[in-house]
Amino acid sequence: MKENLVIVESPAKAKTIEKFLGDDYRVMSSYGHIRDLKKKSFSIDEKTFEPQYEIPADKAKLVAELRKRAEESTTVWLASDEDREGEAISWHLSEVLGLNPETTKRIVFHEITKNAILEAIQHPRTIDLNLVNAQQARRVLDRIVGFKLSPLLWRKVKPALSAGRVQSVAVRLIVEKEREVNSFQGESYYRVTAVFTIPGKSEEVKAELNRRFNTQEEAKAFLEQCKNSQFSITDITTKPLKRSPFPPFTTSTLQQEAAHKLGFSVAQTMSLAQRLYESGRITYMRTDSVNLSSLCLGASKKVISETMGKEYVKTRNYQTSAKGAQEAHEAIRPTYMENAEIEATPQERRLYDLIWKRTIASQMADAEIEKTTVTIQIDGCEETFTANGEVVKFDGYRRVYRETTEDNDENESGILPPLTPGQTLTAKEITATGRYAQRPTRYNEASLVHKLEELGIGRPSTYASTITTIQQREYVQKGDKPGEQFDSEVFTLAGGEIKHTTNKVVIGAERGKLLPTDTGTVVNDFLLEYFPEIMDYNFTADVEKNFDEIAEGKKMWESVIKTFYKRFNPLVEKTNNIKSEHRVGERVLGNDPTSGKQVSVKIGRFGPVVQIGVAEDVEKPRFAQLKKNQSLETITLEEALELFRLPRELGDFEGGMVSIGAGKYGPYVLHQGKYVSLPKNIDPMTITLNEAVDLINQKRKEDAEKHLRVFDEDSEMEIMRGRFGAYLLYKGKNYHLNKTQQAEIATLTYEQCLTIVEAQDSKPTSRGRFAKK
Numbered sequence: 001m002k003e004n005l006v007i008v009e010s011p012a013k014a015k016t017i018e019k020f021l022g023d024d025y026r027v028m029s030s031y032g033h034i035r036d037l038k039k040k041s042f043s044i045d046e047k048t049f050e051p052q053y054e055i056p057a058d059k060a061k062l063v064a065e066l067r068k069r070a071e072e073s074t075t076v077w078l079a080s081d082e083d084r085e086g087e088a089i090s091w092h093l094s095e096v097l098g099l100n101p102e103t104t105k106r107i108v109f110h111e112i113t114k115n116a117i118l119e120a121i122q123h124p125r126t127i128d129l130n131l132v133n134a135q136q137a138r139r140v141l142d143r144i145v146g147f148k149l150s151p152l153l154w155r156k157v158k159p160a161l162s163a164g165r166v167q168s169v170a171v172r173l174i175v176e177k178e179r180e181v182n183s184f185q186g187e188s189y190y191r192v193t194a195v196f197t198i199p200g201k202s203e204e205v206k207a208e209l210n211r212r213f214n215t216q217e218e219a220k221a222f223l224e225q226c227k228n229s230q231f232s233i234t235d236i237t238t239k240p241l242k243r244s245p246f247p248p249f250t251t252s253t254l255q256q257e258a259a260h261k262l263g264f265s266v267a268q269t270m271s272l273a274q275r276l277y278e279s280g281r282i283t284y285m286r287t288d289s290v291n292l293s294s295l296c297l298g299a300s301k302k303v304i305s306e307t308m309g310k311e312y313v314k315t316r317n318y319q320t321s322a323k324g325a326q327e328a329h330e331a332i333r334p335t336y337m338e339n340a341e342i343e344a345t346p347q348e349r350r351l352y353d354l355i356w357k358r359t360i361a362s363q364m365a366d367a368e369i370e371k372t373t374v375t376i377q378i379d380g381c382e383e384t385f386t387a388n389g390e391v392v393k394f395d396g397y398r399r400v401y402r403e404t405t406e407d408n409d410e411n412e413s414g415i416l417p418p419l420t421p422g423q424t425l426t427a428k429e430i431t432a433t434g435r436y437a438q439r440p441t442r443y444n445e446a447s448l449v450h451k452l453e454e455l456g457i458g459r460p461s462t463y464a465s466t467i468t469t470i471q472q473r474e475y476v477q478k479g480d481k482p483g484e485q486f487d488s489e490v491f492t493l494a495g496g497e498i499k500h501t502t503n504k505v506v507i508g509a510e511r512g513k514l515l516p517t518d519t520g521t522v523v524n525d526f527l528l529e530y531f532p533e534i535m536d537y538n539f540t541a542d543v544e545k546n547f548d549e550i551a552e553g554k555k556m557w558e559s560v561i562k563t564f565y566k567r568f569n570p571l572v573e574k575t576n577n578i579k580s581e582h583r584v585g586e587r588v589l590g591n592d593p594t595s596g597k598q599v600s601v602k603i604g605r606f607g608p609v610v611q612i613g614v615a616e617d618v619e620k621p622r623f624a625q626l627k628k629n630q631s632l633e634t635i636t637l638e639e640a641l642e643l644f645r646l647p648r649e650l651g652d653f654e655g656g657m658v659s660i661g662a663g664k665y666g667p668y669v670l671h672q673g674k675y676v677s678l679p680k681n682i683d684p685m686t687i688t689l690n691e692a693v694d695l696i697n698q699k700r701k702e703d704a705e706k707h708l709r710v711f712d713e714d715s716e717m718e719i720m721r722g723r724f725g726a727y728l729l730y731k732g733k734n735y736h737l738n739k740t741q742q743a744e745i746a747t748l749t750y751e752q753c754l755t756i757v758e759a760q761d762s763k764p765t766s767r768g769r770f771a772k773k
């Protein structure tokens with residue numbers, strides 16, 4: 001029997017820690033939370049707001065094993081992560097396992113190294129109930145919002161939707177950005193650049209005019225004026241600049257830089273960082289702090305001076321400025337600064353390399369740059385040309401690492417040749433290029449994280465799950481935008497003549513952006529109309545401040561929840577009682593010129609649809625699904641009617657006509673009375689006969705594989721293959737087969753099957769979740 005039991009939340013972490021402790025220590029994993037709110041019920045007392053927890057069935061065996069080992073041990077050490085979630089895991093373990101507070105010790109560490117673990121063992125503490133309460137408040141409030149709003153969305157918009165305190169605000173940001181992009185009216189202008197030469201020399205000087213022209217006429221008139229102008233240098237300004245390194249990584253800055261430099265998604269970055277932490281390579285990856293330990297500062301100084309020289313060393317202590325920083329321990333850094341490389345998977349090595357370079361650069365000297373600005377006068381004009389040049393005198397931290405923003409801001413002018421005031425230049429070429437104002441840029445994962453952090457919404461540790469959730473719920477999708485093509489008029493003055501050319505340019509093309517779906521837009525508008533407080537950016541940020549104050553022991557978590565619930569619940573009841581003739585998000589486009597019936601667009605059960613007619617009409621309404629590139633907000637009446645060009649007849653197959661139609665559930669192939677749904681990636685307006693025949697044959701094959709046995713005694717009795725194994729189909733009704741019966745389907749008799757049917761028919765029907773009471 002081992003005297004000490006150490007419980008952590010992940011098996012990988014347990015494996016690493018076990019190496020550092022002696023034979024008297026057993027290290028076990030709780031595999032995350034061992035209990036949580038019940039999944040299928042509200043699980044919160046609406047008077048006291050006390051949460052009702054349960055141990056999931058899949059954790060029962062693990063809990064029994066942990067309880068047994070805890071009883072056998074003299075001392076139990078709870079070593080879950082050092083943040084609020086980790087503190088809550090330790091508290092739940094203490095409660096469920098019935099641990100004695102006097103013999104139970106809580107230890108925390110922000111890196112999994114031998115020294116850190118042994119140091120934590122020397123300085124245990126008790127569970128911090130303030131941190132537990134802050135986590136509990138977040139969990140309870142999010143459950144209230146989710147459980148109260150989601151059923152409203154099912155009734156008002158469509159089934160299976162959900163709402164969340166942070167996810168709904170994230171969707172709002174993306175919807176508003178999309179509308180900003182769509183409403184943008186870009187103006188054209190002309191940018192003038194020039195290439196000058198120095199008389200008698202081969203060097204060139206590139207410069208830009210200090211004014212932009214609004215019209216083609218203004219640009220051409222300027223070039224005409226330049227035909228006979230003299231160009232001379234009136235001023236040369238040289239000034240030294242210093243560029244300082246950025247602080248080491250926090251959770252959000254790591255997520256952003258990994259997206260920019262490595263192309264990783266936020267979820268991918270957090271998963272890789274988790275693995276690096278649990279294997280002892282980096283410090284804890286959920287942190288708002290930019291602080292570095294004295295041990296790290298000393299190790300970094302040694303590495304820099306030995307590999308690059310003492311002139312590159314500059315020890316820096318960064319201060320955390322994040323609002324409500326809850327993990328003010330240490331930034332994300334390598335545990336051993338002397339390890340510039342590690343043995344790991346290729347992706348883990350790339351992320352580790354980024355962390356190592358950012359950390360080491362933060363302790364290096366400034367980059368020293370000499371910036372030169374040259375002003376070139378145009379004889380007889382108010383406008384001037386400006387040429388810029390930069391010379392790096394000392395690369396400093398840039399020898400190791402450059403921030404993405406520095407890469408983007410890099411001056412293209414480079415080094416200027418030797419110049420003197422009063423010197424005359426010759427204009428080799430002056431070009432006026434037609435440009436268009438850039439529309440706002442849509443969010444990608446990195447820029448959304450930056451915006452959420454700027455507004456104080458959520459916490460860096462929750463950004464990955466938030467971004468994943470809004471995509472899984474199909475409120476947002478990651479995609480590309482092709483942009484629009486424009487003609488760019490270019491006028492070039494060279495050799496005393498002005499030449500005109502036209503170039504094709506694409507404006508607004510974007511890749512890997514977060515785009516709102518029609519469902520996401522409709523849900524956003526519904527919540528904004530009826531629950532503006534939940535969707536308010538300041539409210540969401542204020543909630544985070546309340547959680548911070550609970551964690552600091554300044555507020556009681558129950559009072560924070562009670563205040564919110566008093567305002568929120570009446571709004572839910574009021575909205576629930578509102579009746580409307582139209583479904584939420586429905587938009588009337590006009591009338592069908594052929595039938596005179598109303599044409600509208602709305603969210604249907606399977607996505608956005610166009611509907612001709614209304615439910616009250618004698619004839620059933622007709623439906624057509626919107627195409628991928630169409631939107632409820634922008635589709636026109638003409639575009640909607642175009643979708644009803646179906647059915648299309650494609651041709652004959654096996655003596656029957658193959659046609660393409662559209663129904664309430666989407667487009668389909670119809671052949672000899674049988675329907676085949678069209679996959680989403682196939683356009684019903686362009687599908688060919690051969691493609692349709694392939695789908696028909698594929699459906700026949702799938703159907704044949706489903707029919708395992710048909711009985712001669714009664715053709716209505718069949719054994720079918722389903723998603724969860726074999727089952728009986730009799731007179732249009734399904735009957736369950738247990739594992740023994742499924743194993744014997746080849747030998748089951750008709751009489752045995754009839755007995756199964758009669759037995760299940762005699763049982764009372766179970767009431768489902770949504771059964772009417």
